[in-house]
Amino acid sequence: MALVSAEPTNPSNGSDSSGGNKSNRYECQKRRDWNTFCQYLRNHHPPLSPSMCNGSHVLEFLHYLDQFGKTKVHNPTCPFFGMPNPPSPCPCPLRQAWGSLDALIGRLRAAYDQQINGGGNGNPFGDGTVRFYLRDVRDFQSKARGVSYHKKRKRPNRNIAAPDQPSS
Numbered sequence: 665m666a667l668v669s670a671e672p673t674n675p676s677n678g679s680d681s682s683g684g685n686k687s688n689r690y691e692c693q694k695r696r697d698w699n700t701f702c703q704y705l706r707n708h709h710p711p712l713s714p715s716m717c718n719g720s721h722v723l724e725f726l727h728y729l730d731q732f733g734k735t736k737v738h739n740p741t742c743p744f745f746g747m748p749n750p751p752s753p754c755p756c757p758l759r760q761a762w763g764s765l766d767a768l769i770g771r772l773r774a775a776y777d778q779q780i781n782g783g784g785n786g787n788p789f790g791d792g793t794v795r796f797y798l799r800d801v802r803d804f805q806s807k808a809r810g811v812s813y814h815k816k817r818k819r820p821n822r823n824i825a826a827p828d829q830p831s832s
Contacts, residue, residue: 690771697768698775701725715780719791722772726765726797733759738808748810762802769794 704725705712712721736750737759744750773789788794 694771694775697771698779701772701775704728714776718788719793722769722788722791722794723797726760726769726794729765729768730757730759733757733761735759735761735764735805736809737805740808745808746810759805762798762805765801766798769798 702714705714705717705721708721708724735758736754736756738745738747738750738754738756742754742756744754744756769789773787776787776789
């Protein structure tokens with residue numbers, strides 16, 4: 665069951681240096697993701713409305729999306745486990761990359777608040793099980809692919825002395 669968005673893509677006309685296209689692109693992607701999730705819920709057995717779903721339904725959706733992944737994630741028994749650039753192909757599965765899932769959940773969380781919740785409590789995309797799952801996926805993919813996903817921290821602000829003022 666392939667999900668195809670019913671929303672036509674709407675490329676923007678021209679370039680906008682104010683960042684307006686970035687926001688528009690985000691809103692289009694958020695709407696596409698929301699429509700895909702709603703289509704998944706309609707095809708669910710039994711069908712669900714978005715307002716009735718919970719964290720476990722979100723996890724089912726994320727597992728469903730793995731079949732469309734393009735990121736090789738090595739199994740612990742694979743000889744290439746932990747290698748970022750393996751020398752030859754292996755039968756390990758393709759999965760959704762952690763960063764893609766993290767961004768998707770962020771967009772769906774915002775869309776849910778817009779469409780259903782109005783910003784109140786009870787957003788299934790912010791459920792603790794979903795956050796734990798994303799953390800687990802990040803950690804496993806980091807080990808399996810030999811890639812670090814640690815947040816880059818800003819350097820502490822050191823006291824920088826102001827340049828000496830010229831004497832008069």
